[in-house]
Amino acid sequence: MTDEVDRLVADWHRERGDLDLSAVEVFSRVGRLARHLDLARRKAFSAHGIEPWEFDVLAALRRSGEPYRLSPGQLLRETMVTSGTMTNRIDRLAERGMVRRLPDPADRRGVQVQLSATGRRAVDAAFEGLLASEHQLLSGLSGRDRTTLAGLLRTLMAPFDSPAD
Amino acid sequence: MTDEVDRLVADWHRERGDLDLSAVEVFSRVGRLARHLDLARRKAFSAHGIEPWEFDVLAALRRSGEPYRLSPGQLLRETMVTSGTMTNRIDRLAERGMVRRLPDPADRRGVQVQLSATGRRAVDAAFEGLLASEHQLLSGLSGRDRTTLAGLLRTLMAPFDSPAD
DNA sequence: CAGTGTTATCTTGACGTCGAGATAATGGAG
DNA sequence: CTCCATTATCTCGACGTCAAGATAACACTG
Secondary structure, three states: OOOHHHHHHHHHHHHOOOOOOHHHHHHHHHHHHHHHHHHHHHHHHHOOOOOHHHHHHHHHHHHOOOOOEEOHHHHHHHHOOOHHHHHHHHHHHHHOOOEEEEEOOOOOOOEEEEEOHHHHHHHHHHHHHHHHHHHHHHOOOOHHHHHHHHHHHHHHHHHHOOOOO | OOOHHHHHHHHHHHHOOOOOOHHHHHHHHHHHHHHHHHHHHHHHHHOOOOOHHHHHHHHHHHHOOOOOEEOHHHHHHHHOOOHHHHHHHHHHHHHOOOEEEEEOOOOOOOEEEEEOHHHHHHHHHHHHHHHHHHHHHHOOOOHHHHHHHHHHHHHHHHHHOOOOO
């Protein structure tokens, strides 16, 4: 059983037999898989009328728990985007009625982004759809394999976790 | 040992204890890891004065072997971008002297993109740098673990491989 | 060989993100 | 108090990508 990446590695090996390509076997698959997952995510969300970037913001608010309120600064750290991008995202989500901007009572520079009831319904439905879709994709792996995979990925993530991120 | 994703899952579990979050353990890590890898890739390439998108195109030409010549259509299929994007990329690579556009002798609609000597030197150096960087990131895993991980990822990729991709 | 659907590439306009900088408020040091 | 470095958010211009459509050439059909 060979896949895209096996062919990629075979090509490189033919051209550059002097190089150790073992890293490519892992990282190229991570990259491609992430790409396919993005598409699957987009598809799962489209059934609920939301975009991946919308989900990212709404989900951060949703999982922060009651009262579903975070500052733009907290949101941009959760979602790994710049402040300009977050301003734009909040604008568009507010236009759609998914969130509201409230003044921060303790800091007049600050703003609180409040998830609306509409937004909460949307993000809950979208998340359930996403889980169903991802569950499908995982069906090829046993429970034991899933745990192994999650563990190996966590190990790989470790260097990126806290330091100067 | 807990990571970002453990915290994410814990948050969701507190808010939505009714849902099975095992898929998140895997896919959220794949997505985040891919993001960090993109940054690491960008950093590794910057030492050689090229951008990730440049590498993607040049590497496709390089690993195709002599005479390092592919059509824009082949390139866009290799790199998973649209035709408009590829036209733009070839334009910029040609400006930098990394590739040349040649007419396709067999099809007057067609074009052949030819890797230049400069382009070949650049992509070879960049690839070596990338492998060194990725080797570092893999150092936390034993050879056995790497093989296991690559295998599990390949299994996950299988549904995406040939069908209507 | 005329007609027609397909293929290959390029063009265009809209969109989302980034990076740098602007604005405004805060909090600590002297 | 007054400075001043820091923090929070927003603004603006540039850039890369995409989607849709334009153009041109090919290849099959009758």
